Amino acid sequence: MTEIVAETARLILRTEAPGDLDRWMEVMNTAAVRKHLGGVQERHQVEAGFARKAAGIAKDGYGFWHVQTKDEGLLIGQCGMGPIEVEAAGPVLNGALQIGWSIAEGYWRKGYALEATRAVIELAFIRHNVGLLYAQTSDANVASWKMMEKLGMERMRELDYVDPEYPPEENPTIIYRLKREDWRARE
Ligand SMILES: CC(C)(COP(=O)(O)OP(=O)(O)OC[C@H]1O[C@@H](n2cnc3c(N)ncnc32)[C@H](O)[C@@H]1OP(=O)(O)O)[C@@H](O)C(=O)NCCC(=O)NCCS
Structure with missing residues (x-):
């Protein structure tokens, strides 16, 4: 059954609902959205x-939820948190929690990613009592690291790593971090 985990002014964060796979293939599995994420996938992937x-x-009770607009009732992305599971990431990052986001191209630059992510951060720090969140991207993914900076995340250069699963233009993976106390102090 589909569960709504958070609601913001314009969005619902929820678990999977019927029809999501078709909609995902149409608006999320595109060259634009997948540009820095390894490219378009096969349906079975x-x-x-x-x-x-x-x-x-x-x-875990948390993960990467689907993001739906309230006005249109349409799936427009995903946002959430989950453990980093990348061998090359090293011992500090592996198993630590990261937040992440993707929004369908037709909905970019409307503040949806920030709105959804702020809800996820609140869930992490308040409901799930998480103390520290990381986020990963590449220098090439300007929209994503600008978002990390906008969220007040701290750049952790010493934790950057080369991920052999990604091409040279998407390396190194660059790391940002957000501590609960810093987030609280700003709220
Ligand atoms: C990154 C992404 C989720 C941003 O989604 P979005 O809904 O357009 O973001 P928002 O409108 O909430 O913007 C939030 C902030 O991010 C930054 N930002 C977003 N898109 C940007 C862009 N194209 N160029 C520069 N900064 C950008 C800005 O700081 C922006 O704040 P501002 O509009 O007040 O300047 C979206 O571009 C996306 O889905 N990209 C493809 C998937 C992906 O790469 N995900 C990240 C994997 S690490």
């Missing part, structure tokens, strides 16, 4: 990703 997300949420 997206389906496997959905299954991993659902399993993570069932296990």
Whole structure:
């Protein structure tokens, strides 16, 4: 059953709902959205990703939720948190929690990613009592690291790493971090 986990002024964050896979293939599995994320995927890969997300949420109570607009009632992205599981990331990052976001191209620059992410950060720090969140991107993904800076995240250069799964133009993976006390102090 679909569960609504958070509501913001314009958005709902929820678990998977019927029809999401088709809609995802149409608006999320595009060259623009996937430009820095390894490119467009086959339907079976997206389906496997959905299954991993659902399993993570069932296990931890949090994960990467789907983002839906309230006005149109349409899936426009995903936003959430989950453990970093990348061998190359090293011992500090592996197993630590990261936040992440993707929004369908037709909805960019309307503040949706920030709105959804602020809800996820609140869930992490308040409901789930998390103390520290990381975020990962690449220098090439300007929109994403600008968002990290806008969220008040701190650049952690010493934790950057080369991910062999990504091409040279997407390396190194660059790291930002947000501590609960810093977030509280700003709120
Ligand atoms: C990154 C992404 C989620 C931003 O979504 P969005 O809804 O357009 O972001 P917002 O409108 O909430 O913008 C928030 C802030 O991010 C920054 N930003 C977003 N898009 C930007 C762009 N194209 N160029 C520069 N800064 C940008 C800005 O600081 C912006 O604040 P501002 O509009 O007040 O200047 C979106 O570009 C996306 O889905 N990209 C593809 C998927 C992806 O790469 N995800 C991240 C993986 S690490």
